[in-house]
Structures are given as structure tokens and as C-alpha cells.
Amino acid sequence: MPFRPRYTGLIERYRDRLPVNDDTRLISLGEGNTPLLKLNNIPKVLGKDIEIYVKYEGLNPTGSFKDRGMTMAVTKAVEEGSKAIICASTGNTSASAAAYAARAGIAAFVLIPEGKIALGKLAQGMMHGATVIQIKGNFDEGMQLVKDVAEHAPVTIVNSINPYRLQGQKTAAFEIVEELSCAPDFHCLPVGNAGNITAHWMGYSEYFEDGIVGTRPKMVGYQAAGSAPFMRGHMVDDPETVATAIRIGHPQSWDKAWKVKEESQGWFDECSDEQILAAQKLLAEHEGVFCEPASATSLAGAIADIESGKIPEGSKIVCTLTGHGLKDPDTAIKQSTAPMMTVEATLDAVRDVILSNMTD
Numbered sequence: 137m138p139f140r141p142r143y144t145g146l147i148e149r150y151r152d153r154l155p156v157n158d159d160t161r162l163i164s165l166g167e168g169n170t171p172l173l174k175l176n177n178i179p180k181v182l183g184k185d186i187e188i189y190v191k192y193e194g195l196n197p198t199g200s201f202k203d204r205g206m207t208m209a210v211t212k213a214v215e216e217g218s219k220a221i222i223c224a225s226t227g228n229t230s231a232s233a234a235a236y237a238a239r240a241g242i243a244a245f246v247l248i249p250e251g252k253i254a255l256g257k258l259a260q261g262m263m264h265g266a267t268v269i270q271i272k273g274n275f276d277e278g279m280q281l282v283k284d285v286a287e288h289a290p291v292t293i294v295n296s297i298n299p300y301r302l303q304g305q306k307t308a309a310f311e312i313v314e315e316l317s318c319a320p321d322f323h324c325l326p327v328g329n330a331g332n333i334t335a336h337w338m339g340y341s342e343y344f345e346d347g348i349v350g351t352r353p354k355m356v357g358y359q360a361a362g363s364a365p366f367m368r369g370h371m372v373d374d375p376e377t378v379a380t381a382i383r384i385g386h387p388q389s390w391d392k393a394w395k396v397k398e399e400s401q402g403w404f405d406e407c408s409d410e411q412i413l414a415a416q417k418l419l420a421e422h423e424g425v426f427c428e429p430a431s432a433t434s435l436a437g438a439i440a441d442i443e444s445g446k447i448p449e450g451s452k453i454v455c456t457l458t459g460h461g462l463k464d465p466d467t468a469i470k471q472s473t474a475p476m477m478t479v480e481a482t483l484d485a486v487r488d489v490i491l492s493n494m495t496d
């Protein structure tokens with residue numbers, strides 16, 4: 137039987153676990169159902185007996201996990217009669233909001249920090265017809281403005297403080313459990329506003345409480361060192377990191393994330409920008425997986441904790457790769473060590489390059 141039902145997105149798939157009813161008009165771009173790839177080569181590079189999976193969320197419709205939350209948030213906004221959505225964003229939320237608003241036929245307003253958003257994300261917001269408002273300030277300042285303006289204008293906030301966002305995002309944990317037939321021992325994520333680590337814990341806990349799995353993972357959240365309020369124990373006013381998607385000093389899910397850490401017996405840690413970029417390169421070169429810098433923070437942190445033994449050998453680990461590498465081509469090209477070469481258009485010239493670059 138070569139036929140199967142068309143995949144129509146995560147709300148349809150997890151309808152009974154999400155706040156929708158039969159009359160709800162679903163706003164979907166076919167998000168979710170992303171690959172859970174087992175790393176073949178990196179464990180060998182590390183010389184460790186360890187099972188690492190990456191959940192490649194960059195393969196969502198707009199290239200990041202934000203789509204899981206956005207399908208729910210926009211579906212509910214439309215159901216409640218909203219004609220416009222608004223968000224502050226380091227880039228991916230704005231790309232996702234713009235696309236889902238276009239799909240729904242409503243307006244999107246997005247506030248982004250001037251000069252601090254990756255090129256691909258900016259292109260998406262503009263292309264989908266959102267009103268892109270660059271502010272001379274960072275994400276945290278944009279977030280405050282969004283909260284203030286939403287009290288005075290008929291717009292629905294679709295940042296992760298919108299509770300439907302986390303409902304949609306929890307489905308990533310469902311998919312992982314279904315494919316592994318169990319929960320992993322450790323689940324590692326990059327942490328910015330900490331909505332995603334909170335949402336994953338909700339998903340794992342829901343399956344645990346319903347008896348679908350007997351265990352839950354330790355949740356491990358990694359931050360960029362220059363933008364690590366969870367490590368400092370307080371908010372940070374001038375966050376800075378190459379991983380622009382997690383350049384956030386005032387996490388919106390602060391209390392929730394501390395609770396996740398306690399309940400799951402996990403921890404937070406930080407990675408330098410060098411570690412983050414090295415992990416991004418390692419994944420691209422050894423596994424064929426291209427994620428954006430912020431996403432590689434999950435693997436960078438996991439590698440450090442595997443090497444120190446904090447994550448013991450024999451463990452089953454899932455690292456979330458939150459966004460696609462093509463989002464940020466500038467950073468990728470800048471860190472490429474091999475310079476681009478130009479040669480004569482002759483057989484000799486091209487053959488010389490091949491012979492001098494063959495490794496045996």
C-alpha cells in the first residue's frame with residue numbers, strides 16, 4: 137500500500153493533547169515531525185562510548201523550533217478573533233511569526249535589535265510581509281516594549297510568554313519518546329528565554345504521568361558565557377555572544393526553568409563562543425548537519441560534560457539543534473578556515489587542486 141495520509145502538522149497529530157476543539161481552524165505549515173539523527177562520527181572523535189542523538193529542529197518550515205509554538209499561538213489568536221500579532225525577537229521568532237501570520241491572513245509586527253540579527257532571519261520577516269521594527273536596543277528592551285504596547289493596541293503577543301507557545305513546543309518531547317521508545321537519560325538544550333527547556337519538560341512529564349514512559353531525562357541547559365544569567369544567578373544587562381539567538385539577559389521563563397532544573401535533577405552551564413563555533417563546525421564536518429551557532433550550544437555543552445564525566449559513558453543523550461545553519465551565513469563563512477580558491481578554468485588546474493587535497 138503506497139499511500140499514507142498527508143502529514144498536516146503537529147496540532148493535528150497531537151490534537152488530544154493540545155487546547156483545540158473540532159471547530160478550531162488550524163494555522164499550520166506542516167511543522168514538527170523533525171529528524172532525530174543518531175551521531176555516527178562524533179562519539180568516535182570524542183573516543184567515548186556514548187549514544188548522542190540530535191533533534192534537527194532547523195528542518196521546521198521556517199528553519200527553527202519556533203514554528204512548533206507559533207502554529208499553536210497563531211491558531212489560538214485567530215480563534216480568539218485577533219487581527220494582528222506582535223513579538224520581540226532575536227530573529228527566529230520574528231521569522232516564524234511573519235510566516236504564520238501570512239498563512240492566517242493577519243498582520244505581524246516584529247521588534248528586532250538593530251544590527252544583531254542574522255541575515256536569513258531578517259530576509260524571512262521582510263519577505264513574509266511583516267512590519268519589521270528595528271530598535272536601537274537589545275532583545276530584552278524589545279520584549280519590555282512589546283509588553284507595554286500590547287496593553288494599548290489590539291495585538292496578541294506571540295513571544296513564549298504566550299502560554300500556547302509552550303503547549304506547541306512540548307510536542308518535540310513526544311516525538312523523541314515515540315522514536316526512542318523511552319526517554320533519554322539527558323536532554324541538552326541551548327537556553328535563551330528558557331521557554332523551550334520548560335516546554336520539553338512539560339512534554340516529558342505529560343508522557344511520564346500518563347504512564348507512556350517510566351522515566352524522564354535530566355534537563356541540561358547551556359548558555360553562552362557572555363549571556364548567562366542562569367549561571368550568574370541574576371539578570372544580565374548587556375548580553376553579548378556570537379550566538380545571537382540566545383543573546384538574552386532577562387529570560388522570560390526564569391522561575392519555570394529553575395523549577396525544571398530542580399525537578400529533573402539537571403543543571404545549567406555555560407560555553408564560550410569558541411566552544412560554540414567549534415561544535416557547530418564539528419557537526420557540519422563530521423555529520424553533515426548544519427545548525428546555527430546558538431543551536432550548537434547544546435552539543436558544545438554536552439561535549440564538555442561528556443569529557444569531564446559529568447555525563448557518564450553509556451548514557452543516551454538528546455541535543456536539540458534549535459535552528460538551521462543557513463539562517464546565519466555570515467558567521468559560517470567568517471569562521472571557515474579554508475580560504476576560497478580561484479583557479480584557471482583548465483583541466484590541469486582543477487586536477488592539481490584535487491590531487492593536493494586528497495587525504496588517504
Ligand SMILES: *Cc1c(COP(=O)(O)O)cnc(C)c1O
Pocket residue numbers: 200201202228229296326327328329330331332333381382428430431458459
Ligand atoms: C529561540 C531560540 C533559542 C532559545 O530558546 P528559548 O526558548 O528562548 O530558551 C535557541 N536557539 C535558537 C536557534 C532559537 O531560535
